[in-house]
Amino acid sequence: MKYLLYTRAEFLRGIRYRASFWAQMASGLIMTAIQWYLWTAVYRHTGSIAGVSLQEMLSYTLMGRVAAGFLAEPSNLRLAPRVRQGTIVHDLVKPADLHFQLLFQNLGSAAFRLVSTGLPLYVALSVMGILHLPDARTLIAFVISLLMGYVAVFSTSFVSGVLTFYTKSGVGVDHLYTVVELLAGMYVPLQFFPGWLRWVAENLPFKAIHYIPMAIWSGMTEPGEVVSAVLSQLLWTGLMVLLCRIVWKGAIKHLTVQGG
Amino acid sequence: MIRSSSGSSADMGRPNPPAGGFPGKTAKTLIRYISVYFWYLRANWLSLMAYPVEFIVTNIAGMVYSFGSVALVWVLFTQIKSIGDWSYPQVLLIYGLSIFSRSLFHLFWVDLMNISGMVRMGDIDRLLVRPLNPLFQVVAGYLDNDDYGELVTAVILVWTSLGMLGQRTVANLLWVLVSVLSGMVIFASVHIVANAMAFFTVESSGFTRLAWTVDEFTRYPADIYGKDLRRLLTWVIPVSFASFYPAQLIFRNGDLMPLAAITPVVAAATFTAAYLFWCKALDRYQGVGN
Numbered sequence: 001m002k003y004l005l006y007t008r009a010e011f012l013r014g015i016r017y018r019a020s021f022w023a024q025m026a027s028g029l030i031m032t033a034i035q036w037y038l039w040t041a042v043y044r045h046t047g048s049i050a051g052v053s054l055q056e057m058l059s060y061t062l063m064g065r066v067a068a069g070f071l072a073e074p075s076n077l078r079l080a081p082r083v084r085q086g087t088i089v090h091d092l093v094k095p096a097d098l099h100f101q102l103l104f105q106n107l108g109s110a111a112f113r114l115v116s117t118g119l120p121l122y123v124a125l126s127v128m129g130i131l132h133l134p135d136a137r138t139l140i141a142f143v144i145s146l147l148m149g150y151v152a153v154f155s156t157s158f159v160s161g162v163l164t165f166y167t168k169s170g171v172g173v174d175h176l177y178t179v180v181e182l183l184a185g186m187y188v189p190l191q192f193f194p195g196w197l198r199w200v201a202e203n204l205p206f207k208a209i210h211y212i213p214m215a216i217w218s219g220m221t222e223p224g225e226v227v228s229a230v231l232s233q234l235l236w237t238g239l240m241v242l243l244c245r246i247v248w249k250g251a252i253k254h255l256t257v258q259g260g
Numbered sequence: 261m262i263r264s265s266s267g268s269s270a271d272m273g274r275p276n277p278p279a280g281g282f283p284g285k286t287a288k289t290l291i292r293y294i295s296v297y298f299w300y301l302r303a304n305w306l307s308l309m310a311y312p313v314e315f316i317v318t319n320i321a322g323m324v325y326s327f328g329s330v331a332l333v334w335v336l337f338t339q340i341k342s343i344g345d346w347s348y349p350q351v352l353l354i355y356g357l358s359i360f361s362r363s364l365f366h367l368f369w370v371d372l373m374n375i376s377g378m379v380r381m382g383d384i385d386r387l388l389v390r391p392l393n394p395l396f397q398v399v400a401g402y403l404d405n406d407d408y409g410e411l412v413t414a415v416i417l418v419w420t421s422l423g424m425l426g427q428r429t430v431a432n433l434l435w436v437l438v439s440v441l442s443g444m445v446i447f448a449s450v451h452i453v454a455n456a457m458a459f460f461t462v463e464s465s466g467f468t469r470l471a472w473t474v475d476e477f478t479r480y481p482a483d484i485y486g487k488d489l490r491r492l493l494t495w496v497i498p499v500s501f502a503s504f505y506p507a508q509l510i511f512r513n514g515d516l517m518p519l520a521a522i523t524p525v526v527a528a529a530t531f532t533a534a535y536l537f538w539c540k541a542l543d544r545y546q547g548v549g550n
Contacts, residue, residue: 022466023465023466023467023469023470024466024469026470026473027469027470027472027473030470030473030474030476030477031473031476033485033489034476034477034480037480037484037485037486037489038343038480038484040484041343041344041480041481041484042336042340042343044344045340045341045342046340049339049340050339175318175321175322175324175325176321176324176325176328177325177328178324178325178326178327178328178329178331179324179325179328181328182328182331182332182335187329187331187332187335188332188335188336192335192336192338192339193335193338194335194338197335
């Protein structure tokens with residue numbers, strides 16, 4: 001598949017520009033340490049919060065740190081500058097669809113971040129006995145779910161990037177990204193939310209980014225419910241991809257490039 | 261041989277010598293810097309008002325952004341009574357002081373992050389030949405206008421949590437002012453050191469990123485971290501004085517009140533150390549050639 005070549009190229013590019021590797025590793029470690037200390041302190045006077053034990057919580061949040069690079073908000077999806085400078089013409093004449101091209105390109109850099117900073121962190125945390133591999137069935141479900149999580153986070157940024165090109169404003173979803181992170185369950189799992197916020201988060205697609213894969217990994221999702229969780233994630237992710245197609249097709253029609 | 265050419269640029273880079281025993285001259289220098297800073301601010305304000313709508317929209321978004329991150333604390337406390345031994349309003353106040361200091365730092369000192377770029381492009385040389393302190397020139401040139409939103413969030417958090425604690429007194433508000441200014445100076449010192457690394461390594465984005473991450477420690481009560489880490493964050497990289505310790509004075513927490521009281525002293529000492537490091541680094545600076 002030709003798009004996988006984009007993935008490979010981006011991954012290799014990551015290997016070449018590894019200057020910031022140590023700093024990324026160090027700040028990843030700091031964030032992980034903060035999370036560990038915070039949750040240990042939160043659970044000091046209680047064994048379970050909203051039915052979640054400390055062990056499950058650490059597993060949820062620290063696996064979240066391991067996958068943070070993979071599920072990070074993709075950068076450079078803003079289409080407005082490409083339109084303003086007219087370079088979008090080059091993207092459009094290529095025999096590849098720009099939406100899919102970007103999806104696979106960013107997958108390459110996400111995979112690079114997962115391997116370069118996520119994997120060492122995972123190894124360290126499992127040597128320290130904080131993270132444990134779940135059984136094979138859960139693990140497979142988690143990997144599938146994590147991949148869909150990537151598609152979901154990409155789609156969120158892509159839709160917002162395309163919208164900036166309608167609104168011509170510099171403000172996009174990255175300016176409101178903490179709200180997406182909150183609703184995705186990146187700070188706390190959704191069962192911690194008060195009723196109305198839980199309802200909002202359950203009915204938005206963002207939980208497909210983070211909550212669903214991490215709940216599967218940590219065992220918050222009961223073994224019997226894993227399949228239905230993955231299926232609902234598939235549904236949400238599919239809807240997001242569809243939305244990407246719609247706004248993207250609409251944007252191309254709407255497009256006028258000036259000058260030349 | 262090579263040193264001799266760099267020596268001259270380093271001499272120019274050195275800050276104005278302190279006026280020895282002549283208070284009139286020091287005051288004059290101070291007034292000069294204040295008036296120059298005023299002109300920088302004025303130019304900044306005028307460029308801002310060229311696109312007022314963009315400015316307002318970005319800052320409302322910034323406010324939502326910072327409230328989004330506070331939501332962690334709020335959601336947590338719908339489920340629990342305390343983090344460690346700290347209650348909801350106490351955690352909110354610490355969090356509020358942290359982002360207050362941080363947003364002030366961000367607003368006034370953000371151009372520190374451009375040092376690496378300036379070194380690469382040779383723009384530092386331009387600052388060195390002007391008759392003003394180079395650090396002052398780097399910092400005064402630009403205000404980060406996207407950052408008022410976070411500042412508003414911080415003010416709301418501090419105001420609300422003081423109210424919840426029943427501590428909204430004039431004295432406490434003045435103390436908040438002292439402590440966030442100290443916090444700003446402490447954050448600035450950390451970032452000065454991180455960015456001055458550019459004079460040794462040209463590329464310093466890694467250190468800059470680390471400096472930003474270190475700030476994250478100040479959002480939560482410092483005593484949740486282990487003993488060694490806490491010592492590190494108190495005496496080596498004293499960011500705990502940006503939020504945790506000054507808050508103790510408002511909590512009237514007997515054990516930690518002495519530490520709280522020395523917050524401004526720690527800020528001054530940290531800044532002095534960072535400034536000396538900056539001068540040393542600038543001495544080493546040789547330019548990237550051309």
